[in-house]
Amino acid sequence: xxxxxxxxxxxxxxxxxxxxxxxxxxxxxxxxxxxxxxxxxxxxxxxxxxxxxxxxxxxxxxxxxxxxxxxxxxxxxxxxxxxxxxxxxxxxxxxxxxxxxxxxxxxxxxxxxxxxxxxxxxxxxxxxxxxxxxxxxxxxxxxxxxxxxxxxxxxxxxxxxxxxxxxxxxxxxxxxxxxxxxxxxxxxxxxxxxxxxxxxxxxxxxxxxxxxxxxxxxxxxxxxxxxxxxxxxxxxxxx
Amino acid sequence: xxxxxxxxxxxxxxxxxxxxxxxxxxxxxxxxxxxxxxxxxxxxxxxxxxxxxxxxxxxxxxxxxxxxxxxxxxxxxxxxxxxxxxxxxxxxxxxxxxxxxxxxxxxxxxxxxxxxxxxxxxx
Numbered sequence: 001x002x003x004x005x006x007x008x009x010x011x012x013x014x015x016x017x018x019x020x021x022x023x024x025x026x027x028x029x030x031x032x033x034x035x036x037x038x039x040x041x042x043x044x045x046x047x048x049x050x051x052x053x054x055x056x057x058x059x060x061x062x063x064x065x066x067x068x069x070x071x072x073x074x075x076x077x078x079x080x081x082x083x084x085x086x087x088x089x090x091x092x093x094x095x096x097x098x099x100x101x102x103x104x105x106x107x108x109x110x111x112x113x114x115x116x117x118x119x120x121x122x123x124x125x126x127x128x129x130x131x132x133x134x135x136x137x138x139x140x141x142x143x144x145x146x147x148x149x150x151x152x153x154x155x156x157x158x159x160x161x162x163x164x165x166x167x168x169x170x171x172x173x174x175x176x177x178x179x180x181x182x183x184x185x186x187x188x189x190x191x192x193x194x195x196x197x198x199x200x201x202x203x204x205x206x207x208x209x210x211x212x213x214x215x216x217x218x219x220x221x222x223x224x225x226x227x228x229x230x231x232x233x234x235x236x237x238x239x
Numbered sequence: 240x241x242x243x244x245x246x247x248x249x250x251x252x253x254x255x256x257x258x259x260x261x262x263x264x265x266x267x268x269x270x271x272x273x274x275x276x277x278x279x280x281x282x283x284x285x286x287x288x289x290x291x292x293x294x295x296x297x298x299x300x301x302x303x304x305x306x307x308x309x310x311x312x313x314x315x316x317x318x319x320x321x322x323x324x325x326x327x328x329x330x331x332x333x334x335x336x337x338x339x340x341x342x343x344x345x346x347x348x349x350x351x352x353x354x355x356x357x358x359x360x361x362x
Contacts, residue, residue: 011304015300015303015304016300019297019299019300019303034299035299035306038299038300038303039303039306039307039310042303042307043307043310046307053307053308053311056304056307057304057308060303060304060307060308061304063300063301063303063304064301064302064304064305066294066300066301067266067298067301067302067305068246068247068250068266068269069243069246069247069250069290069294070294070295070297070298070301071250071266071267071269071270072246072249072250072253072266072269072270072273073246073287073290073291073292073294073295074270074295075270075273075274075277075291076277076284076287076288076291076292076295077295078274078277079274079277079278079284080284082278087349088346088349090345091342091345091346091348091349092342094341094342094345095337095338095339095341095342095343095345096338096342098337098338098341099334099335099337099338099341100334102330102333102334102337103330103331103333103334103337104330106326106329106330106333106334107326107327107329107330108326110322110325110326110329110330111322111323111325111326114319114321114322114325114326115319115322116319116322116323116326117319120319120322120323124322124323124326124327124330127326127327127330128330128331128334130298131298131302131305132266132298132301132302133264133266133267135305136264136265136266136267137264139264140262140264145305146305146308146309146311147309147323149302149305149306149309150306150309151323151326151327153302153306153309154327155327155330155331158328158331159331159335163335166332166335167335167339170336170339170340171343172339172340172342172343173343174342174343174346174347176342176346177338177339177342177343177346178339180338180339180342181334181335181336181338181339181342182335184334184335184338185331185334185335185338186331186335188295188298188299208338210270210274213267213270214267214270214271217263217264217267218263221262221263
């Protein structure tokens with residue numbers, strides 16, 4: 001069993017099969033989100049088959065490789081919806097970039113104030129962005145990519161569950177604004193929720209997911225500079 | 240297949256440019272160049288539309304292995320679980336609030352300035 005499990009085919013076959021099964025299940029049982037069922041089923045399989053995570057990743061890494069072209073593919077919703085949403089583009093971009101900026105600051109500062117390590121803070125900074133970009137930005141900032149990915153996914157799940165209700169309470173009534181907020185805060189999962197609610201929301205959500213990803217990675221270039229400056233200022237104040 | 244080739248080539252160009260010193264993640268450089276090429280008409284929507292929508296629809300599949308690795312990492316940083324969760328929730332709420340309220344206010348400003356037909360249908 002151990003030798004077979006080390007083959008990349010093991011990781012690829014099990015992941016694809018379980019993912020496909022969880023999609024079928026999701027059609028019948030609405031609350032069984034494929035994100036949760038796929039993860040739990042795979043974890044159980046590895047545990048009971050006594051396969052280590054390392055062995056599994058021989059195949060898993062090949063699946064993750066597809067995140068690259070999938071991220072580049074985000075250009076398609078930008079292109080399609082930008083042409084359609086032309087009239088609202090200034091308002092949308094401003095709101096999305098503002099949200100991405102606030103997301104980085106609040107995530108980083110909260111983690112730092114609660115005594116997280118430097119690595120952890122740098123992993124938190126890119127959290128409010130679509131997972132593949134979060135992973136890339138985390139690598140760049142010397143954070144832990146897996147932590148950023150986890151935070152991004154969990155933020156996506158929570159946002160897609162409670163986002164629309166919260167936005168209604170905040171009197172965000174415009175469908176385009178609801179979509180933009182969902183796409184910026186909860187990226188792919190938030191967008192998926194919008195697809196179910198309204199097509200107008202879905203279009204601004206996918207635009208937001210892609211734009212926020214680009215904006216965050218551009219702003220992340222400045223993060224190390226800001227960190228160096230602030231630590232220098234702190235050192236001055238102490239001396 | 241053509242679509243997949245285009246996407247991979249753009250990712251590769253991005254990675255190469257990153258290696259040459261552009262300070263953005265390679266994949267994001269690829270995304271930016273790809274988007275610009277779509278607007279410029281260098282890449283036709285028809286060539287990439289089907290592959291792209293397939294990849295985007297199954298994004299979840301591609302980061303399943305990353306999520307599995309997460310369970311391992313999260314348990315190793317247990318001491319920082321409070322910072323982890325608080326940072327996550329606070330930043331999530333802040334983003335929802337900022338983008339939602341800013342965009343909504345700006346759109347309302349516009350609607351009152353000139354009531355456009357497309358905007359009325361969006362309401």
